Amino acid sequence: MSKLPRFAVVKFASCDGCQLTLLDCEDELLALGEAVHIAHFAEASSHLEEGPYDIALVEGSITTPHDLERILQLRSMSRTLITIGACATSGGIQALKNFADHQEFLKAVYARPEYIQTLSTSTPISQHVKVDFELRGCPVDKVQLLEVIQAYLRGVRPKTSTESVCQPCKRRGTVCVVVAQGVPCLGPVTQAGCGSICPAFNRGCYGCFGPAAATNMMSLSESVLLQTMTPTEAGKWLRSFNGYSPVFASESLRLWPLTTSTKSQNNGGDTQ
């Protein structure tokens, strides 16, 4: 038997982009294959082994009763469980259904909703099991992903930045889009890690790395967002890839409250 750490990549509801980030590590992929024993990575290998795993990377959110069973099982087999990306850490874009009437969503897509078996919510992995480390991003950043894997291989906790998008944006030398162009930007409240790319491309940050460690959401809304947007537009804008993260969700609900007609009261595991 191989003495290398047993490594698994497991997917739940997601776009595949975060695990693709691993396959996009063109320069490091073959070395990673030497440093770990890839026990389960269905997108990359037909060789699938049962647990236990030393390191499990989890992509995607929990949206079906079956996936709820799978994540509990995976946790029980994994020494270290790391969630990668916005779906796994905050429920992802599909968590928009948590704010809406689930049945209305089903009807909008499927002609025969009675055949669809799904929970009424999309929830982050940490809502169901203990998570050892959460890596943010929609998608995760390649360099951060490799740092996290390397840190756990060395047995230390990763040190990913918790500063906001603004700090690296300034270091990059980008002229502030809010100040110079009056463009709404979520940079001040969003965690860094993407490279502050949106302002460098003349557009406002849309929060795909989720809330930063210290945020003043109301101040951002009043002094930036509401200068050019209506409260509904601002609330809607906060409700995107990390819209179900508590910090973004509560400000979004303050700006754009739910009405009874848009919210199903059912938050449990309804299956049809």
Add this chain to the structure above:
Amino acid sequence: MTDSASPNRKIHVPILTRVEGEGALNIVLGRESIERVELNIYEPPRFFEAFLQGRNHNEVADITARICGICPIAYQMTAIQAIESAWGICIPEPIYRLRRLMYFAEWIESHGLHIHLLHAPDFFGCASGLELAKKDPVSVQRGLKLKKIGNQVLELLGGRAIHPISLAVGGFFRLPRREELLQLVPHFEWGLQASIDMVRWIGGFEFPEFDSPTVYVALQNPKEYAIMNGAIASSDGATVDVGKYEQCFYEEHVEHSTALHAHRVGNPLPYQVGPMARVHLSYDQLSSTVRSLAEEIGWQLPSFNPYHSIIARGLELVQAFEEGLSILKSFDSKVEARVAYETAEASGCAATEAPRGLIYHRYDLDQSGHVCRAKIVPPTSQNQRQIERDLVQILPSMLAETDESIARRCETLIRNYDPCISCATHFLKVRRTKGVES
């Protein structure tokens, strides 16, 4: 293992591997017949069409990108072109060329991934690209380097390789500087030669003999190898404007199944989209380099052998590098990044060629530029019926084999289509039972 005395053999592949997204395969075989083939897709539904209702048109590209991390450009570009078509926005030629380069970059990344890490291992009896890298390090390393060039273009033009952020209704949020593009020229020069060598490598593979007659459907444009602009052509002769897509193709929510399957109106047979369809329908628009390469490796068209899809992907990679090189060298950076436009109540549609085939979007927009209704047809929901048909056709020749061998060979067959289950936002649990007369 199989019990030869048992009337039925059940073969279960719980997780389809080396495909994007999650699915399973269930096969029930009688002594001399195929009782059941179920492609069970358990990828959870994510309701994109519902999320899009009420969203600002500027958010549509960012939201639809999240349908698929492997082909976000296909979603972004199709969405943006559909909105531009609704409002009659014409983009300048240099912007169109730059978008085409970006689309090629996605093909390079996606085809490069599929050829080297997902598909080629099947031709060498390997479980993964990493295992193949031990047997044939030169080819796999070359493949990773090719794929990386696609990602470098996406990073330059789009800020990042997965879910890029630069495409906007009316053009781009930011244009690259000419010198930034020129820095990529040496990489593309290398990539062109390396992709030609790669096709020669693929030409040496041993391909299983299997013909599965099909109708190919792809965009076609007399002026160029169609990706973002053209009419929808079929190999049985029918050609329709993209605006007529919904009159000629429809999706069905099958009873006893939760899949939406795409059909052609008045035609019960499945059709196929993707690189095989494109190469067949637009062969004359491929460059002379690509066509002579196809001849050199002895690939004869038409081909209805789905295992040949890796050749089609390979040839498209050469086309992407060759044409991409000319766009890089000739880009005129004096153009405005975005054209101005006004919102209006209108509907617009567009179709483009995602790496896996034709993708169609339509948006109904209101006066203030918000989405009232969205419709998205991804490539995999169109190919799914063809995949199932192939399985039913190939299984009778495998009845004498072990369960393990049948499972492996069926998975290999499915992989020919590079199915993107994450893309197929519509289908959830495909339990399709096909009685086959013995």
